[in-house]
Amino acid sequence: MWIWEVIALEEWLSTRKHLEPDDPLFVALNLVHWGQQLSTISVYKRVRAIAQAAGIQKVMSPHRVRHSSITAALEATGGNVRAVQQLSRHAKPETVMRYDDNRNNLQGEVTELLSGLLEEGL
Numbered sequence: 851m852w853i854w855e856v857i858a859l860e861e862w863l864s865t866r867k868h869l870e871p872d873d874p875l876f877v878a879l880n881l882v883h884w885g886q887q888l889s890t891i892s893v894y895k896r897v898r899a900i901a902q903a904a905g906i907q908k909v910m911s912p913h914r915v916r917h918s919s920i921t922a923a924l925e926a927t928g929g930n931v932r933a934v935q936q937l938s939r940h941a942k943p944e945t946v947m948r949y950d951d952n953r954n955n956l957q958g959e960v961t962e963l964l965s966g967l968l969e970e971g972l
Contacts (some may be wrong), residue, residue, distance in 0.1 A: 876893075894911055922955050931946045934946050
């Protein structure tokens, strides 16, 4: 987590006076739903709005942000699957390895190799 994210979370938590461990982290701030847990749709809408405001053309979702974060972490760690597994909290390293395979385009490389072998054999 980046330092500015930690600072933002600390500031947010400091505004929530009596926060219990089971209380939702993010809540609605509008008058109708004040203090209620954000709905799934609300989270999706916020992620999309923030991405658009940042100039990101892709339609973003919470899962796409998670996917991008895991891929970026693999890139930053030189493919350290175990470390990224801990970060992402995936139960199985095989799940993170799929992200790493996609990052490295291993399937594409093997497909190209097989295609070359087939062409040579013809």
